[in-house]
Amino acid sequence: MIDYTQLYDKLTTIIDKNNIKLNELLKNHTYTRLGGKADIFLTPSTYEEVQAVVKFAKQENMPFTLLGNGSNLIVKDGGIRGIVILLENFNNISVKGNQLTAQSGAAIIAASRYALKEHLSGLEFACGIPGTVGGALFMNAGAYGGEIKDVLDSAIVIDRDGEIVKRSASDLELSYRTSNIPEKGDIVLEAIFNLTPGNYEEIKAIMDDLTFKRESKQPLEYPSCGSVFKRPPGYFAGKLIQDSGLQGTRIGGAEVSTKHAGFIVNKDNATAEEYISLIKHVQKTVKEKFDVSLEREVKIIGEDL
C-alpha cells in the first residue's frame, strides 16, 4: 500500500507545493476530455524540478507519465497510477536568425504562428495541429505534406537518468508518427527548428488555406483525438470506415464522426471505455468488410475502472 501523504511530503522538498496535486481528474487536462484520476499530478516550473522528479521517481521505483495536450491520447477511466507530469509552464518561444526555439509545453500552433510573425517558413503544416511541441516531436506530427522531421534541428531533453542532453534530429529516429523518444525514456524540454526566411503574406496564405481545409473537413466542434488510425498502406482509413457505413455509429457518448469518418468524437460525455469500444468495433467491421487491419495512431494509457 503506497503512503501518499509521505510521498507528498517528500515531493514538497523537490518541487513547489503549488505544482503538486493529488487525485487530479485528467479529463480536465486532455483534449479528448477523457481520463480518470492521476495519483500524483505535477506541473513543474523549472528544469531543475523536472530533473529532481525524474530522479525521485527512479529512487521510489514509481512510474511517471508525460502528458502534452492529450490530443493523441485516450486515458482510461481508472486513471494513471504513479506520477503524471504536465509541462504547461514551459511555453516560451523565441527566434534567433532562422532558428526557432520552442519549449515543449508550448502549443505547436503557437510555434507556427510565431514563425509567421517572424516571416519564417517551414512550420505552416503545423498551424492546426492541437498538440504541444513535446507531443509533436514524440509523434513526429505531420499534415498536408509536412512533418516535424523536415524542420527539426535538435531537441533538449532530460534523459532517463535525469540529465539534460541535446539530441540531434537524427538521434530521435523520426518516422511516420513515431520517434524513439518513448524507447529512450526522454522528456522533451525544447525543440529547435531550422526555418527559412519567407514572405509574410505567402506564409499566411498557406496557413489560411490549411486552416480552411481543416475547418471544412474536421469535426473541430467536438473533443476528439484526431485521426484515430494510421494510414494503412494503399488505403485511406477514413474512406474504408465511410465505405463500411460506420459514420454516425455510436457507443454511449462516442460517435464515428459524420463529418470525417477517420475521427471518433466525444459527442456527449463519453467514457474512455465507450470510446475504446467504438474503436474496436470500427477495426472489426473494416477487417470483416475489406480484410484491412486498421492500426491505431492514438495511444491508450492508464487503467480500467
Ligand SMILES: Cc1cc2nc3c(=O)[nH]c(=O)nc-3n(C[C@H](O)[C@H](O)[C@H](O)COP(=O)(O)OP(=O)(O)OC[C@H]3O[C@@H](n4cnc5c(N)ncnc54)[C@H](O)[C@@H]3O)c2cc1C
Ligand atoms: C482535431 C485534431 C486534429 C489533429 N490533426 C493532426 C495532424 O494533422 N497531424 C498529426 O500528426 N496529428 C494530429 N492530431 C493528433 C495530435 O494533435 C498530435 O499527435 C500531437 O502531436 C499530440 O500532441 P499532444 O501534446 O496532444 O500529445 P499527447 O497526446 O498529450 O501525448 C502524446 C504522446 O507524447 C508524449 N509526450 C507529450 N509531451 C512530451 C514531452 N515533452 N516529452 C516526451 N514525451 C511527451 C506523451 O507521453 C504521449 O505518449 C490531431 C488531433 C486532433 C484532436
